[in-house]
């Protein structure tokens with residue numbers, strides 16, 4: 016655990032739950048239902064990684080791999096303004112990459128092994144890591160093949176995190192009614208994809224209004240409990 020650095024989420028409560036923020040040299044998975052805040056956290060971290068260390072960042076750039084088309088530059092602008100940063104500069108420091116299928120997603124990550132060290136990248140986001148794999152290998156009959164491909168992809172991301180001492184953040188959407196998706200454990204609530212990969216798993220769920228609740232799962236080195244945060248126009252806050 017040498018040289019591990021942390022990126023603030025924007026919420027002190029969530030940072031405390033994570034032991035100070037999102038760590039480098041590891042994969043952090045945010046999983047939860049639609050609207051639980053996964054994509055907003057990914058946007059916020061892509062801005063926050065650019066902050067200087069004294070403000071909780073790594074003075075670095077971000078790669079945002081978008082598989083669902085839910086990335087919005089306007090959110091980056093609003094979050095940059097919320098931190099008193101120059102929006103144009105913050106946007107210049109985010110490398111947006113759209114992944115059109117699972118093979119494309121894997122090849123984008125392959126290319127990052129040369130791209131990351133050349134471009135001062137300290138954070139790679141994959142939002143979401145699972146959607147293409149689920150769409151291309153549907154149902155129980157393809158579960159083993161999908162899981163094998165997904166595990167290889169996660170392994171590739173883990174090597175990337177370790178090789179360049181960067182943070183990797185992935186998201187995974189799970190269903191409200193796991194019983195409806197019988198036979199597919201990765202879509203069930205609690206069915207995080209990192210089961211066989213080292214990393215930090217964070218479950219998100221909706222609360223009242225703009226409140227969200229985060230819980231760290233299966234992390235013996237982190238305190239038990241939950242963190243409450245809010246999603247505002249300016250981004251993630253306490």
Ligand code: ADP
Nearest residue numbers: 048049050051052053054055056225246247248
């Ligand atoms: P997920 O990726 O988990 O499906 P999102 O991260 O996209 O969920 O979260 C969507 C939620 O974020 C919205 O329901 C809304 O509550 C909040 N949100 C999105 N944009 C804004 C905004 N501009 N101002 C305030 N809240 C916002």
Ligand code: MG
Nearest residue numbers: 053054055085
């Ligand atoms: Mg999303």
